[in-house]
Amino acid sequence: MENLSNIWQEAADHLLQTLPEAKKQWIKRISFESEENGAMVLSLSSNFYKETTEKNCRADIENTVSEIAGHDIQIVFTVNTAKKATAKTIQKTVKKEKTEPVSKNTTLNKQYSFDNFISGDNSSFAFNACKVIAQNPGTSFNPCLIYGGVGLGKTHLLESIGNYIDEHNPKMKIIYTTAESFTNEFIDSLLSKEKISSFKAKYRSVDVLLIDDIHFLQKKDSTQEELFHTFNELYDSHKQIVLTCDRPITELTDITDRLKTRFRKGLNVDLQPPAYETRMAIAMQKCREKGYEIDQKVLEYICQNVNTNVRDLEGALTTLSSFATLVGKPVTLDIAKEQLKNFIVSPAIKNSDISIDMIIHSTAAYFNVKEYDIRGKSRNKNITLARHISIYLASELTSYSLSEIGKMMNGKDHTTIMYSVEKIKSILDTDDSVRQAVNTIKSELLQS
Numbered sequence: 219m220e221n222l223s224n225i226w227q228e229a230a231d232h233l234l235q236t237l238p239e240a241k242k243q244w245i246k247r248i249s250f251e252s253e254e255n256g257a258m259v260l261s262l263s264s265n266f267y268k269e270t271t272e273k274n275c276r277a278d279i280e281n282t283v284s285e286i287a288g289h290d291i292q293i294v295f296t297v298n299t300a301k302k303a304t305a306k307t308i309q310k311t312v313k314k315e316k317t318e319p320v321s322k323n324t325t326l327n328k329q330y331s332f333d334n335f336i337s338g339d340n341s342s343f344a345f346n347a348c349k350v351i352a353q354n355p356g357t358s359f360n361p362c363l364i365y366g367g368v369g370l371g372k373t374h375l376l377e378s379i380g381n382y383i384d385e386h387n388p389k390m391k392i393i394y395t396t397a398e399s400f401t402n403e404f405i406d407s408l409l410s411k412e413k414i415s416s417f418k419a420k421y422r423s424v425d426v427l428l429i430d431d432i433h434f435l436q437k438k439d440s441t442q443e444e445l446f447h448t449f450n451e452l453y454d455s456h457k458q459i460v461l462t463c464d465r466p467i468t469e470l471t472d473i474t475d476r477l478k479t480r481f482r483k484g485l486n487v488d489l490q491p492p493a494y495e496t497r498m499a500i501a502m503q504k505c506r507e508k509g510y511e512i513d514q515k516v517l518e519y520i521c522q523n524v525n526t527n528v529r530d531l532e533g534a535l536t537t538l539s540s541f542a543t544l545v546g547k548p549v550t551l552d553i554a555k556e557q558l559k560n561f562i563v564s565p566a567i568k569n570s571d572i573s574i575d576m577i578i579h580s581t582a583a584y585f586n587v588k589e590y591d592i593r594g595k596s597r598n599k600n601i602t603l604a605r606h607i608s609i610y611l612a613s614e615l616t617s618y619s620l621s622e623i624g625k626m627m628n629g630k631d632h633t634t635i636m637y638s639v640e641k642i643k644s645i646l647d648t649d650d651s652v653r654q655a656v657n658t659i660k661s662e663l664l665q666s
């Protein structure tokens with residue numbers, strides 16, 4: 219029989235070489251525990267480590283271990299404070315994992331539900347619409363498009379719809395996928411006639427189709443064509459379709475008009491960054507959910523300052539909670555200020571890690587235009603807007619002076635730069651699509 223301990227050693231070495239720094243710290247804490255009924259049991263020294271490792275690294279570990287073994291290997295995480303779990307506890311863990319009901323709709327991630335989504339001023343309309351859809355799939359708001367910047371809860375709501383329907387209408391066939399996976403699967407299917415017909419059959423036979431991040435379909439002409447036909451077939455037979463996108467449909471470029479028209483049918487709802495009170499409610503619920511103990515004053519500090527999106531808010535909570543566990547004492551306000559430097563960007567504290575090149579790169583990707591056009595002189599409406607936004611973000615996120623920004627934008631003068639900054643400032647509050655673009659690009663830059 220294969221030696222799972224050796225396989226784990228090899229997998230750990232590989233993961234420590236390839237994973238980002240943030241994940242490596244969790245891998246280092248894992249010990250190989252035993253092999254139970256073909257499953258690999260790995261242990262961590264506390265429940266917190268176990269949960270965090272499971273959440274952040276399970277997929278990486280499973281993929282690597284199965285790759286090395288040449289077949290699927292089930293991974294079971296356990297807590298072993300003395301680094302030696304008794305056979306009994308392991309047996310229990312293995313059994314528990316095995317007897318958990320497995321939904322037939324395996325593409326859904328069970329951690330997302332309406333119950334653990336905090337609806338606030340920024341999201342109540344989207345939240346309520348999603349609930350109505352989940353309660354009456356295919357009859358109200360079909361299709362529905364949820365749009366908004368990164369980390370605002372699009373995936374959470376989309377998966378919640380799937381999980382709710384799965385629970386209340388177990389006979390319904392639900393597929394959750396990302397536009398990227400849909401594209402890859404479609405490309406794979408082109409290899410043979412059988413594959414293409416089973417691909418078509420799979421997507422055209424569902425009751426509920428949930429596709430995340432459809433902005434990925436820009437420039438993917440054949441995939442758009444395939445989705446167009448899938449969409450029509452499902453729509454005509456009153457099957458529910460829900461999509462998410464990082465911007466309003468009108469802002470998508472290189473997507474055929476007929477597909478855009480389909481996406482715009484039904485209901486389009488947006489998610490905005492949450493206000494302070496909603497951030498507090500979300501932070502408190504995340505602490506309850508994950509067992510973090512963070513002082514109220516520190517929570518207030520976090521929520522006043524981490525205002526980009528919910529993913530950053532979660533990241534800040536995890537960082538502080540991990541820190542508290544590592545040093546073995548509660549986090550004070552001073553420690554929080556020190557630890558959260560990376561999450562907090564205010565105009566006064568500019569982020570030296572963000573360069574003008576990065577801003578132009580992200581803005582060009584968002585508007586689907588060329589980077590050299592942003593630096594250049596084209597008067598095309600889309601390019602001019604992308605240029606104004608790049609300059610505005612450079613003035614907001616970097617510490618360069620307006621003249622320095624001008625130099626880095628192919629020698630534009632100070633007044634041109636000032637004009638762009640003022641232009642965006644003047645429309646930011648009134649123009650939804652500009653605000654959406656600025657928020658999305660900004661969040662992406664801050665995350666990277």
Ligand code: ADP
Nearest residue numbers: 334335336368369370371372373374500528529
């Ligand atoms: P998006 O898909 O818009 O980039 P996600 O749905 O992945 O964002 O959300 C990022 C993280 O924030 C997830 O862990 C999600 O559970 C959490 N989250 C986002 N919005 C909320 C909310 N309103 N209440 C609770 N958790 C939220």
Ligand code: MG
Nearest residue numbers: 372373374430
């Ligand atoms: Mg998402």
